[in-house]
Structures are given as structure tokens and as C-alpha cells.
Amino acid sequence: DAKTTQPPSMDCAEGRAANLPCNHSTISGNEYVYWYRQIHSQGPQYIIHGLKNNETNEMASLIITEDRKSSTLILPHATLRDTAVYYCIVRGGSGNTGKLIFGQGTTLQVKP
């Protein structure tokens, strides 16, 4: 499974876009990029995932670089409720159980 690197923490002003970067330089061609977040003491919440095209849903946008070695999760209008730990995970490939390998993630603090 490819490893991901994320900054340990970030701040964002309420109402502004939050851009969370992730490096995954060893990603292989059939591995997906997943983003989850975890609000204190709750179960992780699925946000979005993608293979090579940019993706958007009601929660966020995922921008994957053309070489697929990095990606950015964008929360377009951050609110205080978006304060959480955000995990970028690379998953998939043949013979994989589909397990999610969580790193330390990025703690996003949204401030008023």
C-alpha cells in the first residue's frame, strides 16, 4: 500500500476554502485516493475518493495531479463543524483486502 504524507495541522477561517494537501508519490496505477475525516471521538466519516479525475460531491472537491503523486481536498466554505482530523488514504490494487491504512492525518482547525 502506498504511503501518504500530510501536514500535521492547518488553520482555516470560517467561510473560507480549506485546502488540505496530500503527497502519495508511490501510488500505483490501480490505487484510489480516499479522504476521511474524524470528529473527536466519533467514527471516521467518508468524504470523497478518486482514481485520476477530479471529483466533487456535496461535501468537498478532490483535485488529483496529472502524475497522481499528490492531491488536494477542498472544503469550499469551511464551517466550525468542519474542525476534525482529515485522513488521506491510498487504497486498492490487486490482492488487497480493501483495508484502510490511516496515518496521523491533518488536524484542521476552523476559526471564527
Added chain:
Amino acid sequence: ETGVTQSPTHLIKTRGQQVTLRCSSQSGHNTVSWYQQALGQGPQFIFQYYREEENGRGNFPPRFSGLQFPNYSSELNVNALELDDSALYLCASSPGLAESSYEQYFGPGTRLTVT
């Protein structure tokens, strides 16, 4: 709401005892995974079950075992509890197997404290 429930919410056990944690997956989800999350750490994969068979295991000893039932419920059993087993235990269900692009939906977790 993910439709995944876990019980109990909190549990206190004594070292050496055995514990059973329960998870109810979303209807139609035939894959369930269990994770252990120690304080301040990301979740760690314990094992996964697909159609009632173990389908992969993380770096956890055999005293961690599981069961999956046809009614989309599952159990995590831990024998001979150790103090380091104190953690938040999470189950996650998904509609398909493995390397496909299915997202996993997590339950709220069970907080286990071993004294």
C-alpha cells in the same frame, strides 16, 4: 448517519478477561472491517470479513477473533485482555469486496477500557 451501529458504547473490563463487541452493518453490505484506535493515533486495521469468512488480517495476535453473520451483524472477540487493548474499536461496512472502489462506512465505535 451511516446506518452502522455498534454496542456497547462504553465498556470497562479487567486484565485477563474476555470481551465481545458487536456491530450491525448496513443492509446489503457483505463486507465488514474492524479497526482499533488508540488514543491520539489513527485507526489500525484488525481484520476484515466477507460473506462470513475472514478475508484479511492486520498485525494483531490470534486472541483477536471475529464472526460475521448472515443478518449483516458481526462480532469482535478479544481474549486475555491486556492494558494496551484499551482503545476505541470501530467497525466499518461496505457493499463490496476488497480492491473495488467501495467506500467504507464506519460506526460510532465502542470505547473499551481495560484496568
